[in-house]
Amino acid sequence: xxTAFTPLMSFGGGMLIGLGAVMLMLGLGRIFGATGIxxxxxxxxxxxxxxxxxxxxxxxxxxPGLIFAVTGAMPALTVHASPxxxxxxxxxxGLGASLGSGxxxxxxxxxxxxxxxxxxxxxxxxxxxxxxxxxxxxHVFGG
Amino acid sequence: xxxxxxxxxxxxxxxxxxxxxxxxxxxxxxxxxxAGTWDLSLMFVMxxxxxxxxxxxxxxxxxxQPLFEQRFQVxxxxxxxxxxxxxxxxxxxGWGIAGFCPGAAIPALGTGRWEVALFLISVTGGFFIxxxxxxxxxxxxx
Numbered sequence: 001x002x003t004a005f006t007p008l009m010s011f012g013g014g015m016l017i018g019l020g021a022v023m024l025m026l027g028l029g030r031i032f033g034a035t036g037i038x039x040x041x042x043x044x045x046x047x048x049x050x051x052x053x054x055x056x057x058x059x060x061x062x063x064p065g066l067i068f069a070v071t072g073a074m075p076a077l078t079v080h081a082s083p084x085x086x087x088x089x090x091x092x093x094g095l096g097a098s099l100g101s102g103x104x105x106x107x108x109x110x111x112x113x114x115x116x117x118x119x120x121x122x123x124x125x126x127x128x129x130x131x132x133x134x135x136x137x138x139h140v141f142g143g
Numbered sequence: 144x145x146x147x148x149x150x151x152x153x154x155x156x157x158x159x160x161x162x163x164x165x166x167x168x169x170x171x172x173x174x175x176x177x178a179g180t181w182d183l184s185l186m187f188v189m190x191x192x193x194x195x196x197x198x199x200x201x202x203x204x205x206x207x208q209p210l211f212e213q214r215f216q217v218x219x220x221x222x223x224x225x226x227x228x229x230x231x232x233x234x235x236x237g238w239g240i241a242g243f244c245p246g247a248a249i250p251a252l253g254t255g256r257w258e259v260a261l262f263l264i265s266v267t268g269g270f271f272i273x274x275x276x277x278x279x280x281x282x283x284x285x
Contacts, residue, residue, distance in 0.1 A: 003170045003182045010184040013163025014191025017246075020156025021192070022199030027148045029209035029216050032156065034246030038263075039270045055146040057249055059153025064253035066154065067161050075161040077251060078169035079258045081241055089241025090262040092233055094269020097245065099277060100230025101218070104238075105246035107231070108189065113196035117221050125228055126235030127175075133239025134175040 001078070021110055028052060033106020035097040100126075145211035157250030163188040166251045168242025175239060226277070237269075 021032040037053050044050030068074050081089065097103040100122055102111060107126075111119025164170045164184050173182035208214055238244050243251065243262045251259045 001169055001173075002180045003164075003167070003173050003184075005182055006164055006184045007187045010163045010187035011191040013159045013161070013165070014188035014193075015195045016155055016159025016162065016191075017165075017188065018159075018192040018195025018199065020152050020159060021196045022203060023148075023152040023155060025200055025209070025215070026203045026206075027145065027152060027210045027212075029212045029214060031217065032152075034244070034249055038245055038249065038266065042267055042270060043274075051146055052149045055149040056153040059150040059155075060157035060160075060250040061253040062150075062154055063157025063161050063250045064166075066158060074254050075251075076164075076167045076170075077254055077256055077259075078167055079242065079256070080169065080172075081258075083258075083261060086241050086243075086258055086262050087265045089237045089239075089243070090265025091269040091272065092237030093241065093244065093262075094237075094266035095273045095276075096230045096233025096235070096237055096269070097266075098230070098270050098273040099226050100232075100234055101227065102231075103234055103246060104244045109192045109196055110200075113193055113200050114217065116218070118218075118223060118227055121223050122227060122231040125231040126238065129232045129235030130239040131175040131177065131235075133236045134172055135178060137239065138172075138176055138179055 001080070017105075017109060018113075021105070021113070024056070031106055031110045033102050033110060035094075035103045036101075036106055039098055096126075148211065156246075157253070159192075160247050160250045163191070165244075165247045166254075171244075171247070172239070172242045 024030050024032045037056055041050055041053035041057060064075055102122060107119040107122040112123060160166050165188055170182055170184060173180050174185035241262055245266055248259050248262050
C-alpha cells in the first residue's frame with residue numbers, strides 16, 4: 001500500500017522527538033531509549049526508578065489523545081501484519097533490542113547524537129536487517 | 144515535580160512520534176521497501192530528531208548536573224561485541240516483521256488499538272527471554 005510522502009510533518013515530528021530526548025537529558029540526565037525505559041519499568045530496582053519511567057510512558061500514551069483533541073482525528077495507524085506476526089515480531093524486537101542495548105530511539109536518535117561508537121555500529125545493522133526482512137516478506141514470500 | 148516533568152517529556156516525544164508518521168507501521172515498512180512502495184519520510188523524522196538532539200545535548204551538558212538528579216547517566220562503553228551486533232540484527236528483523244518499534248508503539252498504545260497492546264506484551268516477553276538466555280550484570284541500556 002502506498003503512503004504519502006510527508007517531509008515537513010515528518011521533519012517537524014522528528015524535531016519534537018528530539019526535543020523529548022533533550023528534555024529527558026536536561027531533567028533526569030538520562031538517554032531517551034524506549035527499550036531501556038520499558039524494560040527499566042518492568043524490572044525496576046526501586047520505586048523511584050519505576051515511577052519516573054511510568055510517568056514518561058503515561059505521557060507518551062496520552063499523545064494520540066492530545067492529537068485527537070486538537071485535530072479531531074487519531075493519528076493514522078495501518079497494520080497489515082497478522083496477530084501471529086505481531087507476536088513473533090514483538091518477541092524478536094524485545095529480545096534483540098535488550099541484547100543490543102537499544103532500539104531506534106536509544107541507538108538511533110540519542111546514540112548517534114552522542115556519536116556513540118556502539119550506536120554507529122547498531123543503527124546500520126538494524127536498518128539493514130529490517131530492509132532485508134521487509135524485502136523478503138513483500139517480494140520473495142509475497143506477503 | 145520530577146515525575147510531572149517526565150510525564151510532559153513523554154507527551155512531547157509521543158506527539159512527535161504521532162505527527163511524524165513513525166506510529167504508522169504502513170509508513171515505517173514503506174521506508175524499508177525500497178524495491179516497492181518506497182516512502183522516504185522516515186529519513187526526515189531521523190533528520191529532525193538528530194538536529195535537535197545533537198545541538199540540544201551539547202547545550203544541556205554545559206550544566207554540571209540535570210535539573211532533578213545528581214548526575215548525567217550516559218553509557219560510555221566502547222565495546223563492539225556479538226551481543227551488540229547480533230541483538231541489533233535481531234531487533235531489525237522484528238521491526239521489519241511487525242512494523243512497530245518500542246518508541247513508536249508506546250505512544251501508539253494511546254490510540255486504543257489491540258494490535259499495539261499485543262505487540263508491547265510480546266516485546267516484554269522478549270525482555271524476559273533475554274534475561275533467561277543471557278543473564279548479565281546490571282548495565283546501562285540505552
